[in-house]
Structures are given as structure tokens and as C-alpha cells.
Amino acid sequence: MNIPVYLLLIPFLPLASFIFTLLYGKRLGDKAHWPPIVAVVISFLCACHAFDQVLHGTHINADLYTWFASAKFKASVGFLLDELTAVMLIVVTSISTLVHIYSVGYMHDDPGYYRFFSYLSLFTFSMLMLVLGNNFLQLYFGWEAVGLSSYLLIGFWYHKKSASDAGKKAFIVNRFGDFGFGLGIIVVFLVFGSVHYDTVFSHVHEAVGQTFNFLGFDFDVISLMAILLFCGAVGKSAQIPLHVWLPDAMEGPTPVSALIHAATMVTAGVFLVARCNPIFSLSPAAMNLVTIIGALTCFFAATIALVQVDIKKVIAYSTVSQLAYMFIGCGVGAYGAGVFHLYTHAYFKALLFLGAGSVIHAMSDEQDIRKMGGLKKYLPITYFTFLIASLSISGIPPFAGFFSKDEILAMAFASPVGAGKFAWFVGTVVAGMTAFYSFRLLFLTFHGEFRGTEEQRKHLHESPLTMTIPLTLLAIGALAAGWVGVPEVLGGENGWAHFLSRVVGHPEVHLSHYTEWTLMIISVAAGLTGIYVAYVMYMVRPEIPVQLAQKYPKLYDILFNKYYVDEFYSATIVQPTINCGRKILRGITDGMIIEGVVNGVPSLIGKFSKVLSRFQTGRVQQYGSVMALGAFILLWIFM
């Protein structure tokens, strides 16, 4: 089957723009944003066309060329266009377009302007290759390539040690996940003899009940595969225990946080699980694991977000927590709901980050919310859009977040998966916490009195149009994106679930309307309670949070220091490994034991060298004659 041109343009235009901008961007100066923007806009239009084609029943699955082959193993560069891909294409290209435009304003006086835009193009290309691939190897390619873009963009201000540390950390932590992911792909190949989705998914039933001997233990082959693949998702989507890189990734420029670390790249793990739903669905063990990891991460990240004071850190932990909701959705078999939340979250979370960027821009790079306050009147558009995003994330109807979160919680409640009810309970509690920390952020930033310096106050200004227009467009998304999936109980058709069901199926669950209404009321009530508590604590009686922190200093410290997970990893993994390399291997094993044993006695070399140095005249002729002598002796031996 031929691949239509519009589909090829979607990833390859950003690639072309990356190469062009990297090589010639410097000469374009402050116009360096044009090639990437033109490329991504055309990509977006092509993606819309692709979406339209899918709506009209077109599906494409074709190879461009064979990437590498060895005996039966064959990896291709190939494209798959179906409902799931179409949704991802729209999410990625639309957010990417808006972030490109926003960056024109946000990055305008940065010396690395062209570099920034070329990296954005690289990221867009990588992400599109990831979602468009028709096989696991291309998925892996996109997976690592977005990792590279993320590394480059987190460390964009590389002269800061913290930024270059964060980029490195993101890459290495992700490698832990990719370790499992890569082995998962290998197991997939060994079992099915192919890494192409269609072959694998159509034969997956044949592998049910088989076992695979891995490191001496017999594992259920489907569960082994699913769990290994899930390792990759845990890394990329920052779930426990590999969540530690995402908060640090906030060192990158804020548009990057919005695009990569909220809306698109970090959702790749959810995409992976949804894409591999035929495998996951056959393994109750894997499904339970996904659900439990989701529920735990959801809760722990939310608790940390309650007390953070850096505007971007709060949103970062909220991202970790919201990604966990998506995994809960996937884990209970409601992949459609998981992807639905991925889609609505992309808009409201990108909006939160870009809004935060607008605030940081106005505050002369201040990120501490304790030094903000009262920004409402200086940044009216930012405030208004931020409010919409906060309502959306808090799950208040009729904002987008309400529909997707409600769907996930209802599905979790009704799910036959063992951990479903537990996940529902945790998810509902966290819904209240989400509303609380979101509005805490909103109140501390935009309401009350300004707490910054006089210098900062003078510079306060609403951001330029290139920034406020994307904010406004995203606000429309954060409000209305959920309306494509209005559940039947509210008189909608749930078009979303029907659209995706060809790819991800639809869980066989039945909830009475009465139960659905009840669940809905509970989750909205949780959200409203969170908002109310935040209002009381930060607007009416601001002394409460201070008293709480004083009353429970240990708890506060633990939360504020993120449960000391970073410190734990440093003490148990990072430092021991480095010390092992430096002290034990370099100093003792290599320096003394192996040297000693293999060299005989090191001093022998010294003696030998004295003997040898007589021969070592540096003249080739002499060596030549010695060689000739050697050859002669050889001949003599054979005589």
C-alpha cells in the first residue's frame, strides 16, 4: 500500500525544519521561528486531513522501507493511521503549533533563539514518529528520540548546573524504563516472530497460557511481555518509582514544560499501554499492576503538590498525578477513557503551564508563589484562562476535565479488575486534593495582595499577543474538549468511546443510571470541597496553613521534600555505583589485583623495559631485521 503524501508530510516537515533551522537559523536571527512554525502548521493541517480520512473509514498500515533486517528479524520504518493515531496526531500537532507561537513571545530575547526552535521541531518530528509507527521498533525510535529532545530542551540553559543536571537525570532515569521496554520488544519478537503491531496483535491469543523461561523462572508469557513493556511507560510517564525526573525537568523553558512535560511526551506511556491493549487485556496481573501503580502515583504526587511553593513544581506534580489517572483508566480496561483524559489533559495542562509561563515572564523570572499574589488585575487574560484550566483540572462540569475524569472513575468503580474499587476510592480522594492544590495555586498567585518587590511590581505587564492568543485558544480547548465524550446518562452520545472502540475496544461493564449519577455527584462534590477548603485556607483565613505546618512539622517536611525519594536513590544507587567505579574497580581491582596478577609483578615490567630499551632505538630498519630473524627462526623450526 502506498503512503499518501499528507501522512508523510506530518512528521517529515518538522524534520526538515529541524535540519534547516539548526544549520541556517543563526543567520535568520529573530526570524528563526518561521521555518518551524510553517512546518508545524502544515503538519497540523495534514493531521486534520488525516483525522478526517479516519472519520470516513480510511485506515493505513504501510512500510516506507526496511530499517534493518537480520534473518527473521525485520524492523521497518512504517506508518499506521487509525483512530488512536489520529487522536494523538491532533493532540500533538495542535499543542505543538500553539507552543511554537507562544515561544515567539516567551523566548524573544534569548541568545539561543534559533536553537530553541530547531529543538522544538526535532521534538515534534520525534513525537510524530512515535505515534505514527506501525511497529515496536519505530515506537522505540520515537521513544528515545523524544527523550533526546527532552534532554536537549530541559538542559537548554546548559550553563546552569541545575539545568544540565536535570536533563541528564531525565535521560538516565528514562533509560531504566527503556531497559525493560527494550527487553519487552525482544520477548515480543521471540514469541511472535515479528515486531509489527498487526501481526503481533492478531496472534496474541495463541500465546495465552504459554510460559517463557526468563532468568531461570517460568513466566506467563503475556504477563511478562506486558510488564516489561510497562516498564518503559513507567519511565516516560513519570510513574512511581521512576517519577523523580519530571519535577526536575521544570528547569527547561516553560513552553517546553507545557509541550513535552505535560501535554505530549509524558503521555507516550499511556499511548503505549493503549496501543498494546490486546496484550495487556489478556494479563490480569499486568492490568492490576498498571492500576495499582496508577493509584499509588496518583495519590503520592498529589500529596506532594499540596505544599510545593514553586509554581511550576506544583503543576509538575499535578501532571504526574493526572498521568496516573490515565493509567488507572487503562489498567481497568477503559483504554478509551484513559486516552480521553490524555486528550483533555493536554489542553488544560498545557494551558496551566503556559499561564504559569506568562506569570513568570511578568514577574521577571520569579517562580516562588509566596512572592506573588494579586496578579489578577495586571494579567487579566492570563488569570481568566488560568481559572478555566483550574476548573477543568478540578473536574467541575461542564469543563473538559470533568468528563474524562468522571469516565475513568466510573469505569474503575465498575471494573472487574481486582484493584478497580481501590483505584476508584483513591481517585476520588485525589480529585478533591487536585482541586485544592490547583486553587491554592490560583489564589496565592492571582488573588490577595502582591508580595513581590517594588521592582517586580513596576515590570508587571500582560504578555504580548503571541502569548495570549495561544492561551485563549487553549482555554477554549480546556472548556470544550470534553464535549465530544458526553456520557449517555447526561444525554450525550459518548462519541469518543465509539470512535476509539475499534482500536481499544470497550469494557463490558454495566452501571445503572442511578449509580452513574451517584458517582458523578461524589466526584464533583470532592472537587468543590477541594476548592472550598482552598478558598478558606488561602483567602479567608490565611493563618491556617501556617499553623498546620507548625503543628505537623514532620509531615510537612516529608511532603515538602517529596518523601526524600531523590535522597534515597542517591544514597542507594547513584553514589554506591560511582564509588564502586572510582574506589573499588579503579583503585583496587583494576589498579592492583588485575594489574598485579596479569602483569606478574609490576616491577617485572620495569626490569624488562631496561632490557627492551636497548633495542628501542626507534629505527624501523632494525625492527625489520629483527623480524626477518624471527621469520628465519620460524622456518628453521619447521625444517
Place this chain on the structure above:
Amino acid sequence: MDYGFPILSSLIFLPMIGAAALLFIPRSHEDDVRRLALLIAIVEFLLSIPLWFQFDKTTHLMQFVEKRPWIEAWNVNYYLGIDGISILFVLLSTLITILCILVSWTAITEKVKEFFASLLFLEGAMIGVFCSLDFFLFYIFWEAMLIPMYLIIGVWGGPGRLYAAIKFFLYTLVGSVLMLIGIITLYFHGGHTFDILQLSSQSYPFKLQMILFWAFFAAFAVKVPMWPVHTWLPDAHTEAPAAGSVILAGILIKMGAYGFLRFSMPMLPQATQAMMVPMLVLSIIAIIYGAIICLGQDDMKRLIAYSSVSHMGFVTLGMFALNYQGLEGAILQMVNHGVVTGALFLSIGIIYEQTHTREIADYGGLASITPIFAGLFLVFTMAAIGLPGLNGFIGEFLIILGGFASKTWAGFFAATGIIIGAGYMLWLYQRVFFMEKNPKMVALGLRDLNCRELVTLLPMLVLILWIGIYPNVFLSYMHTSVAHLLEQVNASTGGLQANSHGIIECALRFIGG
């Protein structure tokens, strides 16, 4: 199979004659020495290009064969030829020599003509090693490589050059002597012939195979180098001038792995299979040990040298997985490692020429000072840690796949190497290129790459992208030869262990328990 024109002989002797010619140029004409050396290397490279196009990929038989009786009394022939396993290394040698000459252009200021003569002589000997089909001839080239390399390290190296050179010499010599004994034993047991192909087509008693396997192991393992006989490598790499390190990493240490492929496996198939697990274990130790020790290095060249130990561990692991993917991955990874590590050593050589320090702590913030250099180095770094789309990934993935199919633990532990690999390389990159500019670097007033340096690095960049994006061109050269090699290895046991199309069966064995 006869090509008519003795192309392989030309490739071997052109640089050797060139090396002799260089010695006749008066000492005062240093630039002429450089130009002539470059010219010879370029002609040599152009001469090797027809191999690429004329090579018949459909046969495992030796091509471009030249065979003449040499010492008839002992049945020694002057016998040359290449197949899908050796062709890439011949081409890589001719390319890398050009880059070595370019990188030494201004770096070598003393005994210029001797240096370039050694380099060219070394090139001829290396190509001789890859082309020899007669054990006697092979051994002569094998030993002949030692001398110029010893000189390059010992004469033009850093402060500790003497120690490093002697260590290199001794390690290799001890291995070679054992190999020589092995060759002679084979000569007497294999019907008084040194013909490698003939020796490969016979079978030997198991006990003899085991003895020979360890005799060859001594020579090849030192060259690779495999753990625990690797300690000469960090010293040699660190002290050698840039060109020496590049040749060492790019070609010389490939000879060890090549030796396993050309001799140990086809001649001693039963011993190879019997020794599979110990070899895999040694490979895994090399991968992990080499990677962790990189975290403890303060010297850039030493770090890259230890990373070679780790990367060559992947190569030996792929080989001794004894299946199709593992072997092809290993051969490709040998090329990849030559390209990537070669490029890294070239880069370090280029910057060392300006800074005269290898201490990582002396660097910092180079991305702001020399952005083009930083960009290229980043690509090399990413290739070294196996980023898909660049060459390192293809080899590593095939090796891990092969290892996993063979023994799940082998693939599993090998894969841990890619985590630590990302750790030490990105840490190195951060300390050298990121963070605040180091005042020492600012004081030096560094310039970015000049035209010559750019030309030195660009071929490596092209190869990294080419192999990364479309490796099939390279893999297609090996398919038939690797299949043939596997047949030879498996012939003795009926081929259950692994065969050319047996990956699925392998898998089914695992699934079936």
C-alpha cells in the same frame, strides 16, 4: 572469483611502499611529507572503493582471491581474499587512515616522516591481516602491526608513553606466542597446510580443539581486549597520540574479534560451543565492569578507553551468542565502535591540541565557546550510548536480541550496560560542554573547528547517520558469510544450538520450557 587486477596486494603494499618513499624526503620538507602521506592514503582509499561495488553478496566464498606458492617446502602460500566478514574492515581501515593523517597534521611536529611512515606501514599490515587466508602470512602481518603501533605509542605518545608502549607490546607478544604454538599444532594436525579455508573445513578431536581454543584465546582476548586482560588498553589509549588511539580503537582491537570469527569459530566449532557460557560471562563482566569503571575516571581519554572495554564486551557477547542476530550485530558493532570511538578520540585529539590537558575537570562550558565542536561531539556521544537513528543502536539491539535468544540472562545483563553507558557518557558531556565556562578554557581563547578538523570529523558523522538510518546496506554484505559461519559452527552438533533460520525454534524452545 579471480578479479584479474591484484587489488588486495595493491592495498597492502601501496601504503608500505609509500611509507618507504616518505623516508627519502628530506627532513626539512615536512609539509611535503604530510601531503604525500595524505595523497597515498587517499589513493589507497579510492583503490578500496571498487571492493564495495564489485563485491558479490550472494556467496560466502572468498573474493578477489590471489594465490601464489610462496615457500613450497612447507606448503606456505601467498594467499589473499576477502568475504562478507572482512570487507567492511578493509574499507574502514582505508578510511580511518586518512582521518588519522588529517588529525596528526599539526599535532605531530617531531620526527614527522617517521610518524607518517609508521602510520602507512601500519595500514598495510592491518589490511594484510584482514585479507590473509594463509596462517603463516596472517601471522607475519599480525606481528608486523605490532612494531609501528609500538613506535607510535612509544615515540609520539604522552608523558607515560614508555610504560604504556612496553605494556602493550608485552601483552600482545605473550598472546601471539601462544597463538603461534597453536598455529604450528594445527599445521601438524591439519595435514601440513597453513590454508585457513582448508583448516576450517576439517574436524579435530575435541580435546585438541579445546587446547587450540585457549591458545587462540590468549592472542585474541588480549587484542579485543576482554576482561581481565584489558589493562593494557587504558594505558595505551591514554598515552598514544590521537592518531594512535583512533587506529587502536578503530581497527587494531577489532583484530581480536576478527580472529575469533575467522579462526576459533569455524576451525574449532565444538570447543566454541562448549566455551559459549564462559565467553558470555566474560563478555558480561566486561560490559558492566567497563561501564562502571568509566564513572570513576578523571581523564577523558581513559574514560573513552574503558568505554571501549564495555563496548567490545557487547561484540564478544554477540559473537558467542552463536546465532544470526548476535553475529551480525557483533560485526556491525565492530564497525560502529570503530566509527564512534574513533570519532570520539579524533575529537579529543582535536581539542587536546589546543588545551594540552585531558583532565575532565579542566574543561567546562565548551558548548558556548566551541558550539560546532560541541554539536558534533553530542552526536558521537549519542551514537556511543545507542540512540536509535544512530549507528550504535542497531548493533547493540541485534546483540542484545541475539544474546537474549541464546541465554536470557546474557541479554538481560548486557542491557544493563546501556543504562550505565548513558550515565558515564552524559556525565562526561555535561562536565566538558555544559555548565559555566571554565576560566582555564576562557583563558586559552579556544577557537571552534577549522576546515581541516571539520573534514576530519564529517566522514564519521556521515557513517553514524547512514548506518543508523539505513544499516541494511552494511548488513547485506554479511548475510551470506554469517550464515555460512553458523553452518560451520553448528555442523558438528547438528545445529540445535542456533542456526541461520532457527531463531524462532530457539524461541519456541524457551517457550516450551
